Amino acid sequence: MTSANLSHHPTAVGSPDTMVWIEGGSFHMGAENFYPEEGPVHRVRVDGFWIDPAPVTNHEFARFVTETGYITVAELPPDPALYPGADPAMLRPGSLVFRGPKRREDMRFWGDWWHYVPGAYWRRPDGISDLSDELMDHPVVHVAHADAVAYARWAGKSLPTEAEWEFAARGGLDGADYGWGDEFEPDGRKMANVWNGAFPMQSTGAGAFGTSAVCSYPPNAFGVFDMIGNVWEWTDDYWMDRHTDDAAKPCCVPVNPRISDAAQSFDRQQAAIRVPRKVLKGGSHLCAPTYCRRYRPAARHPEMIDSATTHVGFRCVVRSKPGDGSFAGAVEGIDG
Template sequence: MRWIPAGSFLMGSKHEVMRDARPAHRVNLHGFFIDQTEVSNAEFSRFVEATGYVTLAERPLNAADFPALPPEALKPGSLVFSSPKHPLPLNQAQRWWRFQLGANWRHPEGPNSDISDRMDHPVVHIAWQDAAAYAAWAGKRLPTEAEWEYAARGGLDGKDYIWGDDFKPEDHFMANTFQGHFPSNNTGADGYIATSPIKSYPANGYGLYDMAGNVWEWTADWYDANAYKKRTANGGEIINPVSKTAFDPSEPNLDKRVQKGGSFLCTDQYCSRYMPGSRGRGDPNTSSNHVGFRLVKDAD
C-alpha cells in the first residue's frame, strides 16, 4: 500500500459533458493508505482458498426472485464485452455486451477461458459485495469516491489526466485504453486488447498503478447524479465526503454504486472516463469483464 497524506484537492470535472461530475469543488481529506495496484487474480485466489467464498457470478439466480425468466437464464454467468464485426451506433451498448453463461473471475470470457496465464492481471467479474467481502477478509475497506480521485491525481491538482492536461497519441502508453474504432476494431496499439498485467504502465505521482484504464474500480459511495450539486449548494468546507443517496436518471429505480478510473474499453469516441474527475456507475449486483477494485486502510 501507499500512504496518501491529508490534503485538499479540486474534485470533479470542468467539462460540460461530465454533467454528473460538476461543479468541480474543493475537498479536504484525512490521510489514508491505498493499494498500489488493483487486486490481482493471484490475490483474489488466496482469499477464495482461505474462505471458500463464491462470487455472485458463480451463483445461480433464485427462480422465486425472477419468475419470468426461463431456467436457462437462471444459470450462473456475467457480462462480457463482445466486439461486433462491423461499426455500430454508439447508443446501442446492448449490442456489444452479452450475458455469458459460465463467465466469472476464474473464466473471464466464459467456460473455455481461464486465468492460468493471467494471475498478475486485475481480477474481474467482481460485484460490489464481492469486493466488500474481500475487504473485510483483508482488514481494509473500499475507498470513498473522493479518496479514490485524490489518490488517482497523484498530486496533480485540477489536471484532466493523471499525467497532465493532454491526451496525445503517445499517451496510449500511459494507460490501458481502447485504440481504433470503437466498438468494432481495437487495434491494441498499446499492447493489449483486454486487461493488462498490473504495473504494465507508469505509476502516478503517488506511486499508484492503473489509476486510469485497465479496469473500472468500485468505490464505497452510492451513485447520485446530483451529488456534487447537493454537496456545494450551501457552501462551506467539505471534509471527507461520502455520497449516501442513490439516483441515476437513466434508471431511476435501480440504485448504483460509483465506479472510477475507466477501463480498457474507454476511448474519446465513446467513454473518456479514464479522466480522474469523471464518474462511472454500476449495479452493485452485477459484474463484468472490465470491473475490479482496490482497497484502502485508515491511518489508525
C-alpha cells in the same frame, strides 16, 4: 498541489502486497468540461490513508477464495424477485462479457457488444476458458460490490470512498484532466490501458483489447498504478446523478464525504428493478477517445451492486496513520 509520502505499510492480514501512503489534503473534485454527472466542481478535504498500489489481481483474489471458500455473486443465480419479468435464461449464474461486433451493422447499441454469458465468473472471464498463468497478474474482474467488500474485510481493509479514490488518482495534479496532466498522450506516450482505434470494432496495438498486467503503465506522482484505464474500480459511495450543489458552496468544504443513502441510487429508467447502485471510477480498457472519455480521475459511472463484468475490478484502502504499527482499529464499517 499536494504531495504524498511514498512509504509503504507493513503487509496486512491476508494481503501479500504493500500499500502506499497518501497524505491527506484538499482538492477540487469533479469536472465541468466532459460529462454532466461529474459536476459541479467542488473543493473536498480528505484525511490521509493507505491505498493498494494497483488493483487486486487474480493471484491475490485466488488466495482469498482458497483460504475462505468464498463464492462470488456471478457464481450464484440472480434473485428473480429483483428482476420481475426477466428472461429465465438471464437468471442463471453468469456475468457480462464484452464481445466486439464483427460487422458495422451489428453496432446498433451497447447490447450488441455486451452479452450475459452463463458460466462467466472471475476464474473464467470469457465464460469458456479458465485463467491462464499469464493472467494471474492481471486485475481480477467479474467481481460484484459484495465480492469486493468481502475481500477487503478478509484483508483487513476497506473500499475507498469516491473522494478518496479521486484524490489518489489525481496524484496531486489538482484540476488536471488526467492523472498525469492535461494531455492525453504526452509526446505520443500511452499512459494507460485504454482502447486504441474505432470502438467497438477495432482495437489496435500491443495486446489488442483486454486487461493488462498491473503496473504495466507509469504510476502517477503518488506512486499509484492503474488508477486510470485497465479496469473500472468499485468505490463505497452510492450513486448520485451529480455531485450535490451544496458541496460547491464556498462556505463549506466537505471533509471525508461519503454518500451512504441507497434510496437515491436506484435507476429511474428501470423503476421495477430496486437494486442500489454504487460509483465506479477510473475507466477501463474499453474506454475510447471516440466513444467513452472516462479515463480520467473525475469520471464516474453507476453500477448495480449485484453486477459483474469483464472490465470492473477494485482496490482497497486502510484509514490509519504511519507509525500505528498495525491495521488494528483501522477498518471502518461498510454499507453493503
